[in-house]
Amino acid sequence: MSDDERFNPVDFEFDTRLDQLVEYCKNSNHIDLNLYTEYDVKxxxxxxxxxxxxxxxxxxxxxxxxxxxxxxxxxxxxRLYYQGYNVKDLINGFQDRKFGFEETTYLLLFGSLPTHAQMDEFLELMGHFRNLPDTFVRDIIMKAPSKDIMNSLQKSVLTLYTYDRNPDDVSIPNVLKQSLHLIAQFPLISVYAYQAYRHYHLDESLVIRNPKPQLSTAENILRLLRPDGKYTELEAKVLDVALVIHAEHGGGNNSSFTTHVVSSTGTDTYSAVTASLGSLKGPKHGGANLKVQNMFADLKKNIPDWSDEDAIREYLQMLINKEAFDRSGLIYGIGHAVYTKSDPRAVILKKYAKALSEEKGRTEEYKLYTTVERLACQLLSEQKQLHKAICANVDFYSGFVYNMLGLPNELFTPIFAISRISGWCAHRIEELVNSSKIIRPAYKYVGQHHSYVALDDRK
Structure with a gap:
């Protein structure tokens, strides 16, 4: 038995005291759920x-x-629209071009689709910004590498504040410049942070490659990530599409709303983006596709015959009954807070997932996903007696696509962040241009008032 495993009476006593404090904490913070209805709390x-x-x-x-x-x-x-343009039409328009995400970023920030000249100028600008300060990788990313790349992103963004000559200037010209830098730097920080994690925590070879300005964001991600730096045209295209459909989703999604809330205080760009990263990291938001992947891993472990629909239906019913996987009662990737009949992002990604599965020789797995999607929607509608349709959301297929692209699980949520920062920056600028009020909703106090009791008189 190691020293760490030996019984330590001091630690035991401390843990016991801590357990008591935990109970005090839980009891003092419990609110009667009926009060939410009584006061019509949303x-x-x-x-x-x-x-x-x-x-x-x-x-x-x-x-x-x-x-x-x-x-x-x-x-x-x-239907999802960016600055009034249907995302489906944008994707179709990008069919023969590799800079769909960059064009989407331009659209979100400036409100219109760029001309050839404007696009060329923007690509040159973003290529110029696609770098990090001297020694930043060595001094910041390589030091104390985290197992969670989202934490590394947050640390790096906050540290970039110290490299900025005017970090607290919230004028639109300065915020736009900061935004463009961060949008261009996110892919580098994410991949380098993963390489550092892989080297220091998994004892793998360290591969740090410089980006190429003439390549797209999607191409650079694949080139920086893979040891040989190679990728197919379809792989780059699929990743570019994934970045486009994740770039923005209205001001009400949790991380974009966080951007508005924090920006309304007048704080700096780096603090606002870091707060948004903290929101996106949550498994109910940006981390949802990992839940889908883990759910499918459990399904495959329990159902060797992927064509057995009865067995799949039985497994899904067990999920609903809280008898399988994490016993949450959820079928991850199914259902959305807004969409009912279909999530347009899932529809788009499903099409590219099919094409990629054919290139990767994983068509049987793709069929499994489509079977689960169909059966899960049926079961949930029947079980919950829903009066509205239920559909797969974008997370249902995104994890499968990322897996086929060879992206490690650790980068699933950071890829979301690489995409969504374009939307965050657009929302931050919109908040700064249009609002002079701090966002401050109300909370109703439902506790009791007490008379102060001196310490010696407390029991």
Whole structure:
């Protein structure tokens, strides 16, 4: 038995005391759930029907799940618009071009699609910004590498504050410059942080490669990540599409709303982006596709025959009954807070997942995903007696796509951040341009008032 495993009475006594404090903490913070109904509190900023409470206005993107016909809301196939343009049309327009994400970033920040000249100038600018300060990789990223790359991203972004000559200047010209730098730097920080983790925690070879300005964000990610730096045209295209569809999703999603809330205080860009990263890291937001991957790993372990629909249906029912996987009662990747009939991002990604599965020889696995999607939607609708349609969300296929691209699990959420920072920066600028008020919702106090008791008189 090691020294660490031996019983230590001091530690035991400390743990016992800590357990007592934990119970005190839980009991003192418990709120009767009935009070939320009594005071009509919109928990999660949602009404009783699950609709988000209107807290702001935006022109950056529009999320549509219903059509209004004769005054009635009718569930419809989901539509997502960036600055008024349907994302499906944008993806189709990028068909023969590799800089779809860069063009999307331009659109989100400046409100219009660029001309050839504007696009060339923007690409040159982003290529110039795609670097980190001298010795930053050695002094910041390589020192104390984290097992969680999102933490490394947060640490790096906060440290970049110290390299900025005017970090607290919240004028639009300065914030735009800071935004463009961060958008260009996120892929480098993420991949380098992963390489450092891989080297120091997994004892693998350290590969640090410089980006190429003439390559797209997607191409550079694959080139920096892979030991041989090689990738196929389809791989780069699929990753570019994934970046486009994750770049923005309205001002109400948790991380973008966080951007608005923190920016409304007048704080610096680095603090605002770090707060958004903290929001995205949560498994209920940016980390959801990892849950889908882990769920499928458990499914595969229990169902060797992927064509056995009865066995798959039984497993999914066990998930709903809290008898399988993490016993949460959830089928991860199914259902969305806004979309009903379909999530347009999932529809787009499903198409590219099929193409990539054919290139990778994983068509049987793709069929498994489509089977689970179909059966899960049916079961949940029947089980919950839903009066609205239920669909797969973008997380259902994104993890599978990233896995086929050879992206490690540790980079799933950072890839989301690499994409979504374009939307965050657009929302930050929108908040600074249009608002002079700090965002401050109300909380109602439901505790009791007490008379002060001197320490010696307390029991």
């Amino acid at each position: 928990r999660g900023l949602r009404d009783s029907n699950g609709k988000g409470v209107l807290t702001g206005l935006t022109e950056i993107s529009d999320v549509i799940a219903f059509d209004v016909i004769n005054g009635r809301k009718i569930p419809a196939n989901g």
